[in-house]
Amino acid sequence: MINELAGKQAPKEILEEIDALLKSYYTNKPDAKEQTQKVTFGTSGHRGSSTKSSFNENHILAITQALCEYRKNAGITGVMHIGIDTHALSTPAQITALQVFLANEVACKIAKKEEYTPTPVLSFTILESNKNTDILNDGVVITPSHNPPSDGGFKYNMPNGGPADTDVTSLIENRANQILQNDLVDVKLISKDEIFNSSFLEVCDFITPYVKALDTIIDMDIIKEANLKIGVDPLGGSGLEVYKKIQEIYGIKLDIVNEKIDPTFSFMSCDHDGKIRMDCSSKYAMASLIKLAKEYDIAFANDPDFDRHGIVTKSVGLMNPNHYLSVVIWYLFSSRNWGEDLGIGKTLVSSSMIDKVVNSLDKKLYEVPVGFKWFVDGLYKGTLAFGGEESAGASFLRKDGSVWSTDKDGIILNLLAAEMTSKLKRDPGEIYQEFEEEFGKSYYRRVDAPASFEQKAKLKNLSVEDITSKTLANEEIENIYTNASGNNASIGGLKVTTKNGWFAARPSGTEDIYKIYAESFINEEHLELLIKEAQALVSKSIEN
Structure with a gap:
């Protein structure tokens, strides 16, 4: 269903109230026992909104302290490069992160005031900083990517320049939630006034070396x-x-x-x-x-x-x-x-x-x-x-x-x-x-369908045996995958292929929905049939 505002300039009445968003960042205290308010690292870090108590000062305090502890245990002793985007919650989250990093005596580099750092520039900078040295440097990008203005995000990039894998993010996530549950008693912290007087902080130009x-x-x-x-x-x-x-x-x-x-x-x-x-x-x-x-x-x-x-x-x-x-x-x-x-x-x-x-x-x-x-x-x-x-x-x-x-x-x-x-x-x-x-011409679409937390968990753990149908959209099913063919890693859902089409289904990491992706090389009608039968197959599997 396409909204009547789609493609039109945003009217004033739907614009985010930035002052309320920033106030909520500091005043809302997440309930560490509430699933939607826990620290959760999806495919691109922890994301949420301050007004929903899913991205607040306490989250960043806990995540940053957990990250400091992870770095220490992993032998990462070099510079932590920190980049932010233009979302309203990114700047306060950077301030919070610096309070913790600097208290833990982690050397940090940031861009000068009112400058922002794109994710690829940060990745490039990390890789360049690790050339010809035995000391490992890493980074954080504070961004919810393309998400709405109400959202904030916090992503850790490893010394190899890329987003941390699940074996790392799960450690940080679990420790951060533990810190939240213990009322932040393990968080080391300096005051905001001390940040720019710290000998561990350096302000630098990330953009020029990248462009050159x-x-x-x-x-x-x-x-x-x-x-x-x-x-x-x-x-x-x-x-x-x-x-x-x-x-x-x-x-x-x-x-x-x-x-x-x-x-x-x-x-x-x-x-x-x-x-x-x-x-x-x-x-x-x-x-x-x-x-x-x-x-x-x-x-x-x-x-x-x-x-x-x-x-x-x-x-x-x-x-x-x-x-x-x-x-x-x-x-x-x-x-x-x-x-x-x-x-x-x-x-x-x-x-x-x-x-x-x-x-x-x-x-x-x-x-x-x-x-x-x-x-x-x-x-x-x-x-x-x-x-x-x-x-x-x-x-x-x-x-x-x-x-x-x-x-x-x-x-x-x-x-x-x-x-x-x-x-x-x-x-x-x-x-x-x-x-x-x-x-040939490709007909491709992604659709979302509502799913509860329990249903998403079922979808994530489906096996090949759970799909009993032999055909899909009037074609014989050739393959059913729950692990990717390239690296055998779990899909967190499944993919079903035929001669002229396929669909894949996976739960959202941040919303109460699951996503179906489908493609036909026959026509639009075949694509519609693929999607319809895919939804029926998935619904039957997760509702049983």
């Missing part, structure tokens, strides 16, 4: 020489200064259509459900940039922490993330002189068009569960050339095959669209249309 290194991964010269008309919408996010620095260092003309930083994100077009959500893969949230598509040779946007990309072309408007990732893989292996044995990573809910492109390149596909963390090791070690997920997040190697970032990087994916348009004289939308002529 961009020519090692993107052909910045060809973009400048092509003199494309490029439109950029940072969507009020943390990377506005990155684009300004690109203009300064490389002389590339970028038309930044929106330079506003506003914690209410009042300039946004509402998403499909009428909420403000800075989702650069949503045609509703991206409505204002899509309207300008014909004015530019290529245009792009990012979410608030800049780990996601949104590509707008003259040929098709906003590209479906699956479509763009297919083009990216083809282009990278057509333009980079990488080794023969490099793999290509995708999440199991991403389009099978990627499989078809990878097969045509005669490359190895590495399919994993949802979560970018599954690509970290391969990108870090240089065994994966590319890792991407259907939610518009990806990263890839530098031109020489060395690691760039081990977290999602929406900046390089946007710039790559400008590079390929400059070099090929065709935009990515035109290239994808050629794929459809060669491989």
Whole structure:
């Protein structure tokens, strides 16, 4: 059901009350016994809202103290790099985290006041800081990604630059909840007034070194020489200064259509459900940039922490993330002189068009569960050339095959669209249309359905034997997976495939819903049937 506000500028009456949000951050005290108020690390850290008592000062105090203890036990003694995005709760959460880190005598680096740090910039910085040293450095990104303005998020990135795996986050999560239950008695703390007088704190420039290194991964010269008309919408996010620095260092003309930083994100077009959500893969949230598509040779946007990309072309408007990732893989292996044995990573809910492109390149596909963390090791070690997920997040190697970032990087994916348009004289939308002529047309959709905590737990633990049907959407079922084919890791749900289609179902880590992803290479009617039968199969399995 599409809300009547979808694609329209957010009206004043739905804007977040920032003062109330900030007050709740400090005054609301979470009940550590209440499931919805506990520390919970999903695929991208702990997220919540202060008004719902799921992201408050006490959460950050507990998480940060748990993280200090983890670092000590793991022998991580170097610098903790801390980045924030433009959500209202990010700045107070950084202050809280610094109070704890500095009290624990953890050396910290942050950007200067009123500057923000994109997730990929932090990942890049961690990797650079760990070159030619035996001391391990790591980082935290305080962001709820594309979530609404009411939300906050806290994500830990390991010394390999990528988001911490579940074996680490579960330790931090469990210890943080223990600290909450013990009324924070184990938290070491300095006052806010002491923060900027601490000898353990350094204020630095994260952005310039990142931008200066961009020519090692993107052909910045060809973009400048092509003199494309490029439109950029940072969507009020943390990377506005990155684009300004690109203009300064490389002389590339970028038309930044929106330079506003506003914690209410009042300039946004509402998403499909009428909420403000800075989702650069949503045609509703991206409505204002899509309207300008014909004015530019290529245009792009990012979410608030800049780990996601949104590509707008003259040929098709906003590209479906699956479509763009297919083009990216083809282009990278057509333009980079990488080794023969490099793999290509995708999440199991991403389009099978990627499989078809990878097969045509005669490359190895590495399919994993949802979560970018599954690509970290391969990108870090240089065994994966590319890792991407259907939610518009990806990263890839530098031109020489060395690691760039081990977290999602929406900046390089946007710039790559400008590079390929400059070099090929065709935009990515035109290239994808050629794929459809060669491989067939993909019909892809994700739908959400309500599910209780108990039902989500059942879905997470389904086995192959729980699916007794032999057919799906009038085709014989070929495979049923509860573990990903690439790394044999648990899906936390299941995937069912046929000759011309598939569906995957998994519970949400943050909402009372489960998600069904489905794709058909026949037609829209076949897709509808896939979704209908998938919902019936899942409902039967989790309600018994």
